[in-house]
Amino acid sequence: MPLDVQCWGCGGIFHETNDEDGWIKLDDGGGEIPNPRVKRFFPDKPATGSMFKLKEPYTSYGWDTFPHDESVTGEALECPSCGAPYVNASGKVQVVRQRLIRGERQAAA
Numbered sequence: 001m002p003l004d005v006q007c008w009g010c011g012g013i014f015h016e017t018n019d020e021d022g023w024i025k026l027d028d029g030g031g032e033i034p035n036p037r038v039k040r041f042f043p044d045k046p047a048t049g050s051m052f053k054l055k056e057p058y059t060s061y062g063w064d065t066f067p068h069d070e071s072v073t074g075e076a077l078e079c080p081s082c083g084a085p086y087v088n089a090s091g092k093v094q095v096v097r098q099r100l101i102r103g104e105r106q107a108a109a
Helices: none
Strands: 004-006 013-017 023-025 032-034 052-054 098-101 104-107
Antiparallel strands (some): 013 052, 023 032
């Protein structure tokens, strides 16, 4: 499940982590292994643009954001609303876990 990325500056949530299918099922039924071509978000890895995607409705609004590829790192990962970097001084991105409550997505406590 994707995690929402919360801006350290304005507190807005405009991106979510890339949760595309990053696993390959083994033919022998022995489980799954990571797919090296999919750059999923891992909190212990340096953040890159490929680990995030702009949420709806902002994509349909035509908002401009950083390119979602490996070359975008650090302070170039900016909030599209206030321009603050998503990466703090420690190199961490603030994510908010989500849960379903009565059919609505709400931040987990």
